[in-house]
Amino acid sequence: MTSEEHLPDDHVDGNALAGPLAEVFTADVTVAQSECAHCGATGPVARLLVYRDAPGLVARCQECGQVVLRYVRTASAAHLDMRGTVTLAFSLAPE
Amino acid sequence: MIISRGFHGRRPTADRKLPPGQYETTGFPVLSAGPTPRLSAADTELSVTAETGRRHTWRWADLMALPSERPTVDLHCVTKWSKFETRWEGISLDVLLADVETDADHTLVSSHGGYTTNIPLADLLDGKAWVVHTYEGEPLAPEHGGPLRLLVPHLYLWKSAKWLRSIELRDEDEPGFWESAGYHDYGDPWREQRYRGD
Ligand SMILES: [Zn+2]
Secondary structure: OOOOOOOOOEEHHHHHHHHOOOOOOOOOOOEEEEEEEOOOOOEHHHHHEOOOOOEEEEEEOOOOOOEEEEEOOOOEEEEOOOOEEEEOOOOOOOO | EEEEEEOOOOOHHHHHHOOOEEEOOOOOOOOOOOOOOOOHHHHHHEEEEEOOOOEEEEEEHHHHHHOOOOEEEEEEOOOOOOEEEEEEEEEEEEHHHOOOOOOOEEEEEOOOOOOEEEEEEHHHHOOOEEEEEEOOOEEEOHHOOOEEEEOOOOOOHHHOOOEEEEEEEEEOOOOOHHHHEOOOOOOOHHHOOOOOOO
């Protein structure tokens, strides 16, 4: 982000991704740890800032405000754009 | 589309046509992929960069000194709402681009906050697009893209970038923010080009 001032807005937290992404992930994505490709901040997906009054879901880094992931559900496909994410780490039960 | 330079009555309802899959709204929903920047008109600068690298810039006063138009247009959002007869004031892209030498076919439009959208240059010319600063007689509110937004009403509204900062003329098409995430590259509401492959 730049030093621009921002007005209050209607974003929600990353838990809003749980329902939509349950369609493509078997694990709960909101507890996964994401690493921001812009600033390196790491934290649970649930802490991302999600803008959903939009043509898709836009999740931004809680530290730097840059886009970490975008999710678009079309009539027949799901597009998950993760160019703003270095890694998405899931804790899983031991095999 | 009507280009109005004065008062005119509203079209009768029967004349209003909805593109396929759209419904009419009388409100003006705010869609946003990020925080709403608070930008001052006085500090606003618009740039157009040709494919040669030659950059043209207009400060706010430069823009206000250009001939303005008052388009009344229908808006069609890809999230399926349409709004009829919205009244704007701004500058035709024909005026802004008149002195820009280019052989490019494509543009990439950028906003404050990082949003981008790609539009063929031909779709910004011939009376089809404006940079607008006034909506229904009032300075354009930040949540609707003020102080300056693009208005390209014949394409889905995501192409009418809010908080307009720059237009790059390019030889190659480069998908913008939504176009690279599954939305259609062109976005014609009358052909219902919502998603890639439509
Ligand atoms: Zn970050």
